[in-house]
Amino acid sequence: xxxxxxxxxxxxxxxxxxxxxxxxxxxxxxxxxxxxxxxxxxxxxxxxxxxxxxxxxxxxxxxxxxxxxxxxxxxxxxxxxxxxxxxxxxxxxxxxxxxxxxxxxxxxxxxxxxxxxxxxxxxxxxxxxxxxxxxxxxxxxxxxxxxxxxxxxxxxxxxxxxxxxxxxxxxxxxxxxxxxxxxxxxxxxxxxxxxxxxxxxxxxxxxxxxxxxxxxxxxxxxxxxxxxxxxxxxxxxxxxxxxxxxxxxxxxxxxxxxxxxxxxxxxxxxxxxxxxxxx
Amino acid sequence: xxxxxxxxxxxxxxxxxxxxxxxxxxxxxxxxxxxxxxxxxxxxxxxxxxxxxxxxxxxxxxxxxxxxxxxxxxxxxxxxxxxxxxxxxxxxxxxxxxxxxxxxxxxxxxxxxxxxxxxxxxxxxxxxxxxxxxxxxxxxxxxxxxxxxxxxxxxxxxxxxxxxxxxxxxxxxxxxxxxxxxxxxxxxxxxxxxxxxxxxxxxxxxxxxxxxxxxxxxxxxxxxxxxxxxxxxxxxxxxxxxxxxxxxxxxxxxxxxxxxxxxxxxxxxxxxxxxxxxx
Numbered sequence: 001x002x003x004x005x006x007x008x009x010x011x012x013x014x015x016x017x018x019x020x021x022x023x024x025x026x027x028x029x030x031x032x033x034x035x036x037x038x039x040x041x042x043x044x045x046x047x048x049x050x051x052x053x054x055x056x057x058x059x060x061x062x063x064x065x066x067x068x069x070x071x072x073x074x075x076x077x078x079x080x081x082x083x084x085x086x087x088x089x090x091x092x093x094x095x096x097x098x099x100x101x102x103x104x105x106x107x108x109x110x111x112x113x114x115x116x117x118x119x120x121x122x123x124x125x126x127x128x129x130x131x132x133x134x135x136x137x138x139x140x141x142x143x144x145x146x147x148x149x150x151x152x153x154x155x156x157x158x159x160x161x162x163x164x165x166x167x168x169x170x171x172x173x174x175x176x177x178x179x180x181x182x183x184x185x186x187x188x189x190x191x192x193x194x195x196x197x198x199x200x201x202x203x204x205x206x207x208x209x210x211x212x213x214x215x216x217x218x219x220x221x222x223x224x225x226x227x228x229x230x231x232x233x234x235x236x237x238x239x240x241x242x243x244x245x246x247x248x249x250x251x252x253x254x255x256x257x258x259x260x261x262x263x264x265x266x267x268x269x270x271x272x273x274x275x276x277x278x279x
Numbered sequence: 280x281x282x283x284x285x286x287x288x289x290x291x292x293x294x295x296x297x298x299x300x301x302x303x304x305x306x307x308x309x310x311x312x313x314x315x316x317x318x319x320x321x322x323x324x325x326x327x328x329x330x331x332x333x334x335x336x337x338x339x340x341x342x343x344x345x346x347x348x349x350x351x352x353x354x355x356x357x358x359x360x361x362x363x364x365x366x367x368x369x370x371x372x373x374x375x376x377x378x379x380x381x382x383x384x385x386x387x388x389x390x391x392x393x394x395x396x397x398x399x400x401x402x403x404x405x406x407x408x409x410x411x412x413x414x415x416x417x418x419x420x421x422x423x424x425x426x427x428x429x430x431x432x433x434x435x436x437x438x439x440x441x442x443x444x445x446x447x448x449x450x451x452x453x454x455x456x457x458x459x460x461x462x463x464x465x466x467x468x469x470x471x472x473x474x475x476x477x478x479x480x481x482x483x484x485x486x487x488x489x490x491x492x493x494x495x496x497x498x499x500x501x502x503x504x505x506x507x508x509x510x511x512x513x514x515x516x517x518x519x520x521x522x523x524x525x526x527x528x529x530x531x532x533x534x535x536x537x538x539x540x541x542x543x544x545x546x547x548x549x550x551x552x553x554x555x556x557x558x
Contacts, residue, residue: 057533063365064530064538065344086342089368090533091381091482098482100368100379129544137552199478199486203370203377207482248541251343251530254336254369255557256550259343262527262541265408271535273416278534 046182050214056094066249071120072112084136086252097210104204108140121190122181152182159212325433325461329493335373345528350399351391363415365531376489383483387419400469401460431461438491
């Protein structure tokens with residue numbers, strides 16, 4: 001468990017930060033308006049598959065320890081790359097929301113991250129695990145992994161939209177943001193900027209700040225989308241809420257074997273000390 | 280994915296390190312000798328429940344993202360404490376094996392870690408999830424959590440034993456090492472020392488170096504114990520090896536809900552780039 005650090009603490013003094021300084025952590029709780037905003041541009045880009053997700057709940061996506069995809073570079077200038085990553089952690093729930101990730105100089109993504117200071121962490125569902133493994137077993141130096149594996153880069157939406165402002169359609173034209181990872185097999189996309197590169201040289205450990213988050217519109221209602229219409233499968237798991245669709249994470253066992261999400265156990269009643277993380 | 284960093288890289292310059300400097304990463308692959316070494320001292324301490332586990336395979340225990348217990352302080356001087364933690368990651372497979380963990384000043388364990396520079400990360404199986412949650416929802420300042428929740432502290436064995444030398448029985452008498460977490464519900468114990476405290480003040484992020492690892496003797500054979508006699512359940516999962524006993528991890532979904540290990544998917548054949556992690 002961890003809780004938020006004093007937001008007045010000093011900022012990291014690592015890599016230069018190119019990213020937007022706007023950082024209102026709390027996203028709006030009502031998402032219905034976002035549902036109706038998909039126009040034809042969104043449909044063709046693939047952004048219509050995703051809804052804004054509250055930044056302060058990103059720990060619900062990362063703390064379980066799923067294998068991730070990482071998108072770097074920019075779709076606009078064709079430098080976009082994608083890799084697979086198992087070494088990551090939540091560092092701080094909010095104030096700001098921080099994530100740790102190991103990306104080394106042997107990854108093309110390392111160069112992109114160094115250059116742009118941005119990346120997107122995508123949580124894949126187990127249905128696309130073969131692609132996830134294959135993406136992790138070749139280099140963007142040798143192949144266009146997006147094309148080779150049929151993964152769609154979604155031009156970056158404006159992360160501020162998820163915070164109730166900005167233009168949903170995209171920030172790609174204004175600046176070279178990392179694309180989201182598109183497709184029905186993606187549970188969520190988390191837009192990050194480098195907060196602190198102090199331990200990159202020593203351990204390839206990047207401290208990332210979350211600036212926007214997007215969840216699959218078909219995703220399990222358990223992940224905080226209180227305002228959605230429940231699915232029609234009628235099932236209940238854990239907290240008793242209905243699921244629209246089962247989207248299970250895969251957890252890397254470190255040697256090429258993965259364990260898939262099984263049953264859920266609801267211990268919220270026993271979490272007397274951490275009620276603030278159950279909203 | 281990540282791979283080993285150049286072991287010649289500089290050491291961390293964070294907290295003073297009190298721990299043993301011996302750090303042979305590769306543990307012996309044959310464990311049979313360890314099986315026969317349990318004497319009555321071990322049985323009474325609870326150490327006989329665990330076998331040495333290779334340090335360079337610790338990623339197989341942590342990369343899947345299980346909720347952990349953290350033991351700090353020392354059993355010898357009664358400063359031992361235990362807490363629950365969901366914010367952790369693998370940083371480096373070997374050379375040396377490094378782990379990141381968030382432990383903040385609101386945890387009594389933070390003071391212990393600061394003082395001794397040591398801790399034990401224990402991976403609990405889902406059978407003891409209620410205890411794990413309860414341990415995370417009270418403070419060692421208020422209660423003796425070991426006694427309250429019936430969790431047995433096992434006086435620290437010498438981590439060098441797991442590397443083929445040293446005295447299995449314990450290093451507790453020589454120095455104030457953190458105890459292992461005892462019991463049949465514990466999958467593994469990982470002995471760590473603080474490698475780098477550079478980001479502790481800023482993010483409560485500790486870089487830990489693994490100095491010893493111990494696995495439950497009844498544990499799933501998949502985790503690298505090639506030399507054990509298979510169990511008699513006859514089942515095969517993933518790679519096809521028999522399991523002695525099903526010990527599933529629990530992954531915190533961040534709000535008091537946990538997801539339990541489900542099916543295993545074996546992708547080792549597709550891991551063409553990372554064969555060195557399949558030994």
